[in-house]
Amino acid sequence: MEEMVGVWTEEQNDAIVADYFAMLPDDIAGRPYSKAEHNRLLQAVTGRPRGSIEYKHQNISAALKGLGEDWLPGYKPAFNFQTSLIDVVVRWLDRHPDWLAPTARIAMGPSPSALREEAMLWIGPPPPHSNAPPWPAP
Template structure:
């Protein structure tokens, strides 16, 4: 059968993909060949077509800032209807986007509290950007489905990310022999509320402040994120101490990078909301 995939075919292969992804996250054995064989009978598509469509689904999930099956390398230039099918599946399974729900599929909840240092790498730059067509397609998906807003509204994801950065900061100071400083780290957003313009007050090994705003996603390192006017103002007022820690690939293997003010040197800032007052 040639031509575009129908909604029914897309829905069937997306559901099958998420079944494999749940097994993959949980560490349960599964057979890609067996899944492919069964799908051939259900949707009437050949093995190679199904294999490539699985790679397309990985690409869609990457654009949506979500986890994907590592064995299916993202392949781009997919139909818009496939994006709609993935979003339909996620809409029908809202718990999938919550860290607690993912732990039920097999990811260890203790991973969010692991007392170990994170991999801290370089931030994204023009030099390490993906090909323009790929980046454009992912950017369109992220904007259309407001991936940044979804992550910002996911309070359980944000809290788990902050908790993970707390553990990293403590482990870093303890490994440097600064137990005194590790004991003084403060989870500001939980103890004092969200108005400070940063989530965690930590320290460099010389005792200077690190005012850390944490932004967490299950997606890749270029997944967009929201930042508030207050956070930008505090970043500008405390350029030497303020840090934005971007925590990504959170469910699988949390990694992070740091951005220092001015943020305009690293990211493009776009206003997404305005305050309205009566005349």
């Protein structure tokens, strides 16, 4: 197969994003998967070389990190990517709303980001300007 260079097509981006999301639940749940096997299948589907696919996976990690989503630790984010890649990732998430549903995440197992406690926002009366109580002393 002839090696392709240049800009990834929408179809190629859709294929690699779908593949990335096929690996991510296994990674989150701690189940084994083969990055090499995923790469070989993508080479056949996209016509892209191994290194190009590896780098595009890193781009997807960067896009997901930018969106505040979980990403594959084995693909360190590489932030130099086509902005259209974000559109492809968002489109995938739109087509799979269950991915963002908490029940789906719980079924896959805990993710490191899920273990963080949410900050509590408390809005009450403003503090007094002095240390004296706001009521008269008896």
